[in-house]
Amino acid sequence: MDATASTPARPPSSEPPRHSAVRSLLRLWPFVRPVRARLFTAAVVAVVASCISLVIPLVLKWIVDGPVAAGAPGGVWLGAGFLLALGVAEAGLFGLRRWLVARPLAGVEAAMRERLYTRLQRLPVSFHDRWASGQLLSRATTDLQLLRMFLAFPLTFLLVNGATILVGCAILLAQRFSLGLVLLAPVLPLMILCSVFEAKYALAARRALDQVGDLTTVIEESVLGIRIVKGFGRHRSQARMFRRLTHELRTTELRKARILATIWGAITLLPELAIGAALVLGTVQVADGALSAGTLVAFLSTALALRWPVDSIGFLLAMSYEAAMATDRYFEVLDAPEAASSGEALPGAALPGAALPGEAPSGETAALLPGPRAAADDATDGSGSDAPDGSGSPGTPEASGPSQRPGASGGLVFAGVEFRYPDAPRGAPPTLRGVDLHIASGETMALVGATGSGKTTLTALVPRLYDPTGGRITLDGRDLTALSRDEVRGLVSVAFEEPTLFSASVAENVLMGAADLQEADLRRALAVAQADGFVAALPEGPHTQVGEQGMSLSGGQRQRLALARAVAGRPRFLILDDPLSALDVHTEALVEAALRQVLATTTALIVAHRPSTVLLADRVALLSGGRIAAVGTHHQLLRDNAEYAGLMSGTDPVAAGPAPRPRDASGGTR
Numbered sequence: 001m002d003a004t005a006s007t008p009a010r011p012p013s014s015e016p017p018r019h020s021a022v023r024s025l026l027r028l029w030p031f032v033r034p035v036r037a038r039l040f041t042a043a044v045v046a047v048v049a050s051c052i053s054l055v056i057p058l059v060l061k062w063i064v065d066g067p068v069a070a071g072a073p074g075g076v077w078l079g080a081g082f083l084l085a086l087g088v089a090e091a092g093l094f095g096l097r098r099w100l101v102a103r104p105l106a107g108v109e110a111a112m113r114e115r116l117y118t119r120l121q122r123l124p125v126s127f128h129d130r131w132a133s134g135q136l137l138s139r140a141t142t143d144l145q146l147l148r149m150f151l152a153f154p155l156t157f158l159l160v161n162g163a164t165i166l167v168g169c170a171i172l173l174a175q176r177f178s179l180g181l182v183l184l185a186p187v188l189p190l191m192i193l194c195s196v197f198e199a200k201y202a203l204a205a206r207r208a209l210d211q212v213g214d215l216t217t218v219i220e221e222s223v224l225g226i227r228i229v230k231g232f233g234r235h236r237s238q239a240r241m242f243r244r245l246t247h248e249l250r251t252t253e254l255r256k257a258r259i260l261a262t263i264w265g266a267i268t269l270l271p272e273l274a275i276g277a278a279l280v281l282g283t284v285q286v287a288d289g290a291l292s293a294g295t296l297v298a299f300l301s302t303a304l305a306l307r308w309p310v311d312s313i314g315f316l317l318a319m320s321y322e323a324a325m326a327t328d329r330y331f332e333v334l335d336a337p338e339a340a341s342s343g344e345a346l347p348g349a350a351l352p353g354a355a356l357p358g359e360a361p362s363g364e365t366a367a368l369l370p371g372p373r374a375a376a377d378d379a380t381d382g383s384g385s386d387a388p389d390g391s392g393s394p395g396t397p398e399a400s401g402p403s404q405r406p407g408a409s410g411g412l413v414f415a416g417v418e419f420r421y422p423d424a425p426r427g428a429p430p431t432l433r434g435v436d437l438h439i440a441s442g443e444t445m446a447l448v449g450a451t452g453s454g455k456t457t458l459t460a461l462v463p464r465l466y467d468p469t470g471g472r473i474t475l476d477g478r479d480l481t482a483l484s485r486d487e488v489r490g491l492v493s494v495a496f497e498e499p500t501l502f503s504a505s506v507a508e509n510v511l512m513g514a515a516d517l518q519e520a521d522l523r524r525a526l527a528v529a530q531a532d533g534f535v536a537a538l539p540e541g542p543h544t545q546v547g548e549q550g551m552s553l554s555g556g557q558r559q560r561l562a563l564a565r566a567v568a569g570r571p572r573f574l575i576l577d578d579p580l581s582a583l584d585v586h587t588e589a590l591v592e593a594a595l596r597q598v599l600a601t602t603t604a605l606i607v608a609h610r611p612s613t614v615l616l617a618d619r620v621a622l623l624s625g626g627r628i629a630a631v632g633t634h635h636q637l638l639r640d641n642a643e644y645a646g647l648m649s650g651t652d653p654v655a656a657g658p659a660p661r662p663r664d665a666s667g668g669t670r
């Protein structure tokens with residue numbers, strides 16, 4: 001199947017809301033509140049400027065009925081000078097309005113963007129799993145620009161034009177009531193048209209914004225995955241998908257234009273017809289002597305001065321509906337629940353019957369509790385001896401008895417942990433089921449399992465990227481859900497198999513902005529990860545920019561920096577997801593030697609695929625189908641557990657000699 005040809009994942013709520021656009025836009029108030037005085041002043045200035053344009057016809061009436069009728073050129077010059085002054089005042093006031101709104105609105109946009117960014121950082125990983133990145137990017141860019149434009153233009157001008165139309169209508173009615181009524185005749189049909197237009201246009205506007213999000217996702221994926229696209233010759237399928245999405249967006253934009261053209265046509269045509277009718281009626285009245293020529297000139301000039309405020313209503317409304325849809329999209333992110341996996345202190349999610357730290361566990365929980373640290377010797381000395389206490393078959397959960405339960409529940413404890421991904425298919429079994437595992441304080445546990453057995457998922461629970469849907473996890477006896485986000489970050493450090501580097505220097509990437517870490521911590525971390533050599537050779541050493549905007553590094557180099565980042569803060573708990581997979585044999589051996597010293601001072605859970613990594617651990621837990629199937633030393637499991645032996649065979653240097661395994665193929669360049 002062409003994986004790249006499917007439409008990017010849409011956010012869960014991309015349907016237009018059923019509430020009105022006004023209700024959506026009112027949600028912007030908290031952001032606008034701090035600059036309300038300036039915005040209000042700007043609106044008043046604009047109303048005054050707009051009303052000045054309505055005085056011009058009255059001056060014209062005075063010129064026609066006065067100096068022109070009396071043949072007094074001095075009066076005409078005076079009138080002309082007054083008209084010029086009005087024009088200058090109108091232009092000056094509109095300029096002042098622009099100056100008043102420009103700075104505060106840039107601030108509003110920045111504040112909204114900052115709020116969105118902060119929110120995105122706080123939202124749980126499960127949220128990011130569900131949302132396509134382009135949908136989030138387009139909200140942070142296109143949508144916020146739309147909102148700034150709305151606040152700068154339609155918001156003010158709907159108000160200004162509304163006020164101008166009201167004042168203008170009052171002047172028209174005062175000048176000639178009957179002709180005024182003729183001009184007002186189209187108001188009702190236009191209001192009905194606008195309400196029909198609202199529903200249709202809002203739907204199309206929302207669809208267009210979502211499609212911009214889809215397009216952004218495809219462009220982002222094509223750029224980030226350019227090597228895969230080129231390497232697999234996928235540029236055609238990517239281009240096809242891009243064209244399809246562009247075509248869809250174009251269709252939606254055309255639909256928007258059609259709806260807008262209809263309403264704009266009606267908004268322009270109906271008042272023009274009314275002006276035409278008023279002109280005919282007015283001319284007849286002037287001919288009959290019932291109306292002065294000056295009044296008719298003033299009346300028609302006022303009507304024409306109202307043309308722009310009336311005509312512009314169409315696109316001002318269109319921009320407002322777009323802004324309302326952008327507001328909905330913005331608040332979909334802000335309203336997304338954060339609590340479930342945010343790392344905030346939360347009530348415990350203990351399963352009934354799950355053993356509390358320090359309590360006597362039951363069943364499998366007790367069976368999987370670790371033996372004393374002596375087990376480490378077995379794992380690392382290569383002797384392959386049995387369990388230290390000589391009990392039963394050490395490779396099975398039943399092997400360890402309650403006698404091995406540590407007195408305190410220090411270390412990392414998984415008790416009856418169950419986990420199901422929020423977007424997992426209905427009826428699918430949980431990814432993790434009844435996981436009971438105790439990694440004693442100071443112990444290193446390797447986590448081994450077939451691909452898809454849930455290893456990464458289990459490790460992701462410790463830094464609270466996700467929260468268990470059942471059971472509990474404790475760190476040194478403290479329930480993970482009772483710890484604050486900062487406490488968890490302070491205790492737990494992680495390195496994932498896919499190392500992510502940010503557009504920053506090597507030092508910043510390794511220390512990740514931790515204020516309390518010093519140059520010495522950086523040097524030690526780089527040395528542990530065997531990264532000091534290649535970092536020193538970079539043009540500016542640890543201050544060289546890396547990541548997307550900087551130097552390209554090989555997969556192995558990136559992995560070593562990620563490992564350095566994990567160990568830099570001397571974490572109490574270290575979680576490593578296959579951290580050495582991209583290293584060459586020589587570097588791997590050096591990293592392992594240095595890592596052993598770090599592991600001696602921490603409690604660690606390491607996902608391992610190869611015996612060389614497994615041998616870093618005191619004990620090994622075998623994860624099978626989301627459950628812990630066995631716990632023991634490498635050699636015990638190798639001997640007693642067929643599944644474990646199967647997983648290790650072919651790559652086990654002890655049992656089967658050297659075998660092919662993944663390497664850092666790039667050998668130094670990405």
Ligand SMILES: Nc1ncnc2c1ncn2[C@@H]1O[C@H](COP(=O)(O)OP(=O)(O)OP(=O)(O)O)[C@@H](O)[C@H]1O
Nearest residue numbers: 129421423424431450451452453454455456457458
């Ligand atoms: N975000 C997610 N949403 C839904 N299901 C997921 C998600 N991430 C992983 N899974 C599923 O959970 C199961 C376990 O995945 P996990 O990545 O934990 O396995 P693993 O043992 O680490 O595999 P590997 O050794 O290949 O890395 C898989 O079936 C996977 O499809």
